[in-house]
Amino acid sequence: MDLLEFARGPAMQWALILLVLGTCWRIAGIVFLKRKPDLSEPRSHGQMAGALRTIFSRSVPARAFRSRVLYSNLLGYTFHIGLAIVVFAYQPHILWFESILGFQWPALPNAVISVAAVVTLFSLVALLVKRLTSPVLRLISNFDDYFSWAVTVAPLVTGLMAVADVGFGLRYETLLAVHLLSVWLLFAWLPFGKLGHAFLVFLSRGTTGALFARRGART
Amino acid sequence: MSTADLDQKHPLDLESARIGVRKPEQRYDVQGDTPDEARVHAAMVNFVKDFGATAATYMESCIHCGQCAEACHFYVQTEDPRYTPIWKLEPFKQAYKREAGPFSLVYRLLGLKKKVTTAELKEWQELIYDSCTMCGRCTMICPMGIDIATLVGQARHGMFQAGIVPHELWSVAERAQREGSPLGATPSVFEERVEWMGDEHEVEMFIDKDKADVVLTMSSIEIQKYPESMAAIAKVMNHLGIDWTFRTDGYEATNFGLLSGNTAWQRDMSRKIVDAAKQCGAHTVILPECGHAYGALRWQAANLLGEKLPFRVLHVSEFLAEQVNSGRLKLRKVDKSATFHDPCQVSRRGGATQAPRDVLKALGVELREMENAGDYNWCCGGGGGVITIHRADPLRYKTFEIKMAQIDKTGAEVLLTSCSNCRQNFDDSQAHFHWDKTMHSLLELVADNLVEH
CATH class of the missing domain: 3.40.50 (Rossmann fold)
Structure with a gap:
């Protein structure tokens, strides 16, 4: 079995197993903890509505805070949207999704994908620079922050290299295998560290949204 | 228990613009002589004790974006990164991941999260108490929606049980538990001052009525420093023709159990008001002009006592708004x-x-x-x-x-x-x-x- 076969076979399977099981384990480890009934008299019964509202509304910082967090929010939005374009709108990626899900959707032109990938890469680098230079971020950052950054950036870099066939002497098949392996690393790590916010964001925003709605308070 | 030693132990200062315990000559920011190991254990056990799905969700969700700092008045005014709200919980986050999270076994086996030490907890005392008002502005900015203020409240539970509470805060809490008020407003002092205000402002006062529709409560700051507010609320109630009373067995709405982090004391303090209101069959308890008193009785008391409260709880501003909006006032x-x-x-x-x-x-x-x-x-x-x-x-x-x-x-x-x-x-x-x-x-x-x- 050569490297590409390994990447396409067992490596992918294990990464997907870790992704699914890790996610289930982490969510179960939280939601099955005890949940005491709240005996205080609610001001409003719109908890579900409050949870849903906050899941959406917290995507944009409140006006009171906007100017202070503008830079990191713009960068954050740029790289999240950029990543989504690269992951979901690139033809070869769509074919991979089709092999798993059984259906496909239209792709964007390759030039658009390349631009999105480069912009994403730059915004991620800018965020790393901010993390390394801001006293607040330096203090609160740990291994998870830097490792998660690295496993997010790696597929972008290896993907761009494979597309451009710039492998410093490596064959295209090897480049592709390295790209695939970097993606599986991202998959395998996702449930365990901060990247878990991909699913935790709904839980935590929803929790606060429901609690505050019960009190009739704004979130 | 005798309260005679309190004046010597925690002497009050009721003359300054800020009333409270007199500035201590020597601080005792660590209480008792528990060994270090036991302190950390107590802190963490009490931190995770009422730790349910909600707190775990929050502990798992932080993405270290640091935006909470931008909402915090302590950080914004000093730019000291230690005042970043989520950093104030760092030892507790560490302990959670190590002891209670879904991957705690991995963290422990591989030694990825170190055990929290007493030295750390002592260092964090300033962050959990001096530089957090639990105002919850950080909760509003967090892109993950983490309610950081609630977590600080839970961290205080741990700190109190570990005996690592700022001296004056612990002093007033102990006073409150032992003599019914953090600032010396004992039942007899309260009664005296109510009568005094009644005479001074020529307003009829009701105290310890057996039955009343509404029980009024006060904060010790008002009783001792702004007693006119007792006359003010009485005047409004009489004007509206409401059947009301003060109760010497349940008047103190201030809850230093909550502020210091002692859940048992917090429950005792709330119970006094709840029992008094039940005894006189009140349908409403009105809380004074006090912020945390509202949180304590309106949202937390029923859960601490394990029963629904058989009366409405209103902040005085809510009560006034109701009266104004209905045209009665x-x-x-x-x-x-x-x-x-x-x-x-x-x-x-x-x-x-x-x-x-x-x-x-x-x-x-x-x-x-x-x-x-x-x-x-x-x-x-x-x-x-x-x-x-x-x-x-x-x-x-x-x-x-x-x-x-x-x-x-x-x-x-x-x-x-x-x-x-x-x-x-x-x-x-x-x-x-x-x-x-x-x-x-x-x-x-x-x-x-x-x-x-």
Whole structure:
């Protein structure tokens, strides 16, 4: 079995197993903890509505805070949207999704994908620079922050290299295998560290949204 | 238990702009002689004790974006990164991941998260108490929606059991538990002062009635420092013809059990009011102009006591708004401009943001709101027990500069709030800065402008 076969076979399977099981384990480890009934008299019964509202509304910082967090929010939005374009709108990626899900959707032109990938890469680098230079971020950052950054950036870099066939002497098949392996690393790590916010964001925003709605308070 | 030693142990200062325990000559910020190991254990056990799905969700969700710092008055005014709200919970986050999270086994086996030490907890005392008012502004900015203020409250439970509480905060909490009030407003002092205010303002007072529809409560800051508010609420109640009473067995709404982190004391303090109200068959308990008293009785008491409360709990501003909105309470117009400082626990965290504004409308004042007033209001910096801690004074004054600038910008003639703790912080800071503005009580303004039938 050569490297590409390994990447396409067992490596992918294990990464997907870790992704699914890790996610289930982490969510179960939280939601099955005890949940005491709240005996205080609610001001409003719109908890579900409050949870849903906050899941959406917290995507944009409140006006009171906007100017202070503008830079990191713009960068954050740029790289999240950029990543989504690269992951979901690139033809070869769509074919991979089709092999798993059984259906496909239209792709964007390759030039658009390349631009999105480069912009994403730059915004991620800018965020790393901010993390390394801001006293607040330096203090609160740990291994998870830097490792998660690295496993997010790696597929972008290896993907761009494979597309451009710039492998410093490596064959295209090897480049592709390295790209695939970097993606599986991202998959395998996702449930365990901060990247878990991909699913935790709904839980935590929803929790606060429901609690505050019960009190009739704004979130 | 005798309370004779309290005056020697925790001498009160009732003369200053900020009342509380006199500045200690020697601080004892660590209580008892428990060995270090046991302290850490107690802290963590009590931190995770009432730790359910909600807190775990929050502990798992932080993405270390650091935005909470930008919402915190302590960080914004000092730019000290240690005041980043989520950093204030770092040892507790560490302990959670190591002991309780879904991957705790991995963390422990591989030694990825170290055990928290007493030295760390002592270092964090300043972050959990001196530099957090639990105002919850950080909760509003967090892109993950983490309610950091609630987590700080839970961390305080751990700190109290570990015996690592700032000296003055622990002192007033102990006073409150042993003699019924953190600031010396014992039942007999309370009764005396109620009678005094009744005579002084010629208003009929009701105390210890067997049956009453409404039980009124007070905060010790009002009893000792702003006793006029007792006359003010009595005047409004009599004017409305409501059947009300004060109860010497349940009058103190201040809850230093909550602020210091002692859940058992918090429950005892709430229970007194609940029992008193039950005994006289009240359908409503009205909380005074005090922020955290509202959180304690309105949202937490039922859960601590494990039973639904058989009466309504209203903050006095909510009560006044109800009366005004239903047309029962008519007020004279006050031809002035005013600005209103929102007490965090009543507005942002209590959901009663609109109530004082309805009252102000009825008073006909020209309301000049501060920037971000209401749910995004800047905290005055004195809540959460911070004002009791002497060593936190420089930090508290620093954060108060935000308020002065905000208020000066409105150009309003009258400053109003409905929290006596905020008011006391305004008084003390006014004296410190020789500021030309004085904070007033919304309730007292209402009582001064009743339209006689």
